[in-house]
Amino acid sequence: MRPLPEPVRTPPDTRSPDRFLLWGAREQWTTLLSSSIVNGVYTLCGVLSATALGAALDSGMAGGDAGALLLWSGVLAACALASALTIILAERTAVYSWLRGAFRTIAVVVDRSVDLGPTLTRRLPGGEVVAIGTDDINRVGDLYENASMVPGAMVSIGVIAGLTLHAHAGFGTALLVGVPLILLGVAPLLRPLSRRHRHQRERQAELATRAGDLVSGLRVLRGVGGEQTVGARYRQGSREVRDAGIRVGWMDAALRAAQALYPGLLLVGIVWFGAHLALRGELTVGQLVAFYGYTGLLGQQVRWVTGVAWVYIGARVAASRVIRVLNLAHDHPDPASPAAPPEGPLGLHDRLTGATARAGQVTGIVCPDPAEATALAERLGRYRDGAPDETAELVGGHTGWAVALTDLRLRDLRGRVLVSDNDAYLFSGRLRDELSPDAGMPEERLTAAVRSAAADDVVAQSASGLDTVVAARAREYSGGQQQRLRLARALATDPEVLVLVEPASAVDAHSEAAVARALPGARAGRTTVLVTTSPLLLGRTDRVQLVCGGRVVAEGVHPDLLATVPDYARTVLRTTSEEP
Template identity: 35%
Template sequence: MTTGTPVAEAVRTPAEPPAAPATVRALGGRTLRRNRAHVLAGVVLLSLHQAAEALVPVAIGLTIDWAVVPGDVRALAVCVAGTAVLFTVLATAYRTGARFTLRAVENEAHLLRVEAARRALDPRGERSGLRAGEVLSVATSDAEQAAQYVRAWSSAIAVAVAIIVTTVALLAVDVPLGLGVLVGVPLLMLLLRFPAARITRRSEVKQATAAGATALATDLVSGLRVLMGINARHNAANRYREASTRALEASVGAAASNGLYRGLVTAASAVFLACVAGTAGWMALNGRLSVGELVIVVGLAQFLAEPVQALGMVGQLFATARASARRLVRLLNAPDAVTPGNRSCGEEPLVALTGVGYRTLRDVDLELAPGELVGVVTTDPRDAEALLELLSGRAEPEEVRGTVTVGGVPVHELGLDALRGAVLVEEHGAALFEGSLRSNLAVGTDAGEPRLLEALRSAAAEDLVSGHSQGLDRPIADRAANLSGGQRQRVALARALAADPPVLVLHDPTTAVDAVTEEAIARGVAAARAGTVPARATLVVANSPALLARADRVVVLVRGRVRRTGTHARLVEEDQAYGEAVLR
């Protein structure tokens, strides 16, 4: 049992999806574990780069004390060769380490995108409370931001190595000076934690408002033709302008926090390094440091500005990654909209509703046997929606009174494959996707060209093939924008007929076509579903007289209850309200 949307089949991957992390910390830990080879290689090489860069001032200072001051040419040659080796290691380690780290980041971003998309497209659905545009933002922007967790940790470890090497070198030159650096750097990082928390909050607000604007834009674009038809474009533009303004204000706020944080890091590190350099100069004037040692201290103090500022940027990376990871965890841990069972369907998928109460429905009894074509007429659209939710298996079992069975098995006890294999619900708002007419018709089935053409004829849509030079390979634009509303509706119907499910449920499949085409569709659907072996059942929820006239019986729902049952002709004669509802 499924909807007619081909996306439901796209998530049927052979690989079992990984368990969703319960917390942001768990997501970060999993990120490091599944990229450990590249992360480890990147950390080692970037740490080697930072250590080599920290040793450059040491090499220059030793060259002055060992070769320049005493005038030893041989020592100068050895020092120059050693410095050349040091720079070679420095450059090679950075290039290779950055490549490993970037590969880990991109790989994790890909895995997170796939995981988010799998969760969003899971046939069981999800109850995260996120709109379609927000889910899109989480699966793209937030996945990329959360993957920066790899880069943050790699950079943090490499920068820590640089600070350790620098501190050891300063301790070797002068113990009090080295201790001052050893105490000063952690204190500086502790003070910078407070603005980092603000960045996390601002980043989360920024991502949330941006996702909201994306969701609204998605809704408006999908309904653009309707908005143009009712002349509501200006109101829609104003709504999007307001949402975009909120997103802009949040982005500016986040950028301001980031800018303030960077300014604080730069200013604090400059003051700290000025103190270190001033102290070293005073010690050189008093004769406690040689010329080479002074160069080492000043060079290390100047170099230390880079890892100290990098630590500040690492804090910003962690803050941004945590904000996006929190949104990812919300999606990945969202409860299922439907909780399926694991039972199989009977040989003949008889659909039966017995004493069912759900939403607006009250004590509904309805059976659909193989070979039948049954029409359902509702006076309240909510009754139709509730019925479709029941038949598609989206209703929560605890919310349903009575029983809904397929092949004698309760719907909530059937496995997903059994549900999809038994009943296909083609809803009124079925979507088409960019590609070709063939790819839209054949999705989820192994139907060949003759079967696809027959489905198009049954849906009165053969003109889409005969009237185009590319036939079934006719291109379909994004959201089928190059087709009219009636053409989109007929293609969706043809797709459902090509799938040839044991039980087909159609909801208002002819609302966008004229009366002549509607009559042709009614004939085609009835013929396509009749006389098949094994017998196929069809349920049409509609007010179309052309479709209802070909039904074996029509069930009339009034205020959620079954009021009348009979043939279309008999109901028209005996029930004036029915005739007024369906005849036009």
């Protein structure tokens, strides 16, 4: 078995849909070539079968030559056997072409989606992304599966034209003129089909987006009584997709009718013309039978060529959607001259507020304003860019050397700094794979992370333990259980710098205290930032900083700040008095 997907050797050409499809063809040219050869052999076997049948009729039956009849019968049998063998190979090569084309498209889209991160969902509606993954990749694969039919069809058309011209110039000329006329007759249908197909594809993406919004917000909609209104909008969108599909179907039916009608008219003309020539003695019976066979094969080849044109239309529309994703500009582009990733213990400093997390320590940051806390966490992970003096920087623990996050490649930064908040997605699949995305984490390390996050009971509530299969977003768990699973995943990843945003806001007091006790030990020797107002968590930090009005206004250990800074006490203890 050949492994799929294969590594992408060259960057995709995203200048246009046609260039992207051509790039894909270059990536798998060997498969397309072998598939074209096999299809060419298969079609030539059909041509030779018609030729052998005509020769057998003329030399064997009409001429009474038993040896010639036996010879041509053997040739006919050999062609039939070769056709049976090549059709198997043709199917295998065609399927492999589809798999390579589709999987390559999946690979480049997934890689780009991972690079874009939140940029993707901010720039494109969710339905567009879903439609690419469920429909567009199939259409791109269909093109590579069917494209190998075109060279074989053109070769067989050329061979048939040569044979007929050799046998009778007028007959061959009729075929050479008739086939291009058929293709020209089908061509006017392709442009409106492409336009209608693109319109349907856009409506499908919009409907998928609306469906995702409806499912995710169903609880809220029921609470405010809005499900009827949204449901009516979804039904309207569904009708629009249906109507667009009907218009595509009508045009598709017209194309298929033309594919059957024009070759049929050619066949009728050839039959009449051939019979007329045979009655005049210009064609033998064997030649007439062979020409009838050639005409039938021509009709098949023409249908293949026009069918590939229809597939190309769908693939081109799909490729335009794919390159739209590949060409999206990242919200946080890499610098032109990226700095080298820093070595050694790392601290984190926010230039805007002055908040600093020292290397190897657990630092608490308290923000009375939740919006300010969110913005700070986004800057510390470079999920929000601003002016040079508004960005965060990594600080060397011993040397004091600093490098701005905007000077690092995003992949290098993501490998060093992890921001975990309560919007982090929980995927479907085995719980073990969810907590260890690289699937290479030792059992002991994974178990220790679960214990440190006080998530033992979440794992133990199922007999399968870590092998429990969870649904998307882990909907079978409560909000507090989901929060502990997110924390366990962040601790298991064990980054050099970990920024936790309210990691225990939805759990009970007992679990919150357990997390507070275990967190310093779980992060020993690593830099940890706790953006929180939880007194239990802040009590376990090395230092705490209070950020008000965009600046650090107080710093110290938790008990001292409670006793001396009223703003800190009010925020942490959630009181309204001036005194703690």
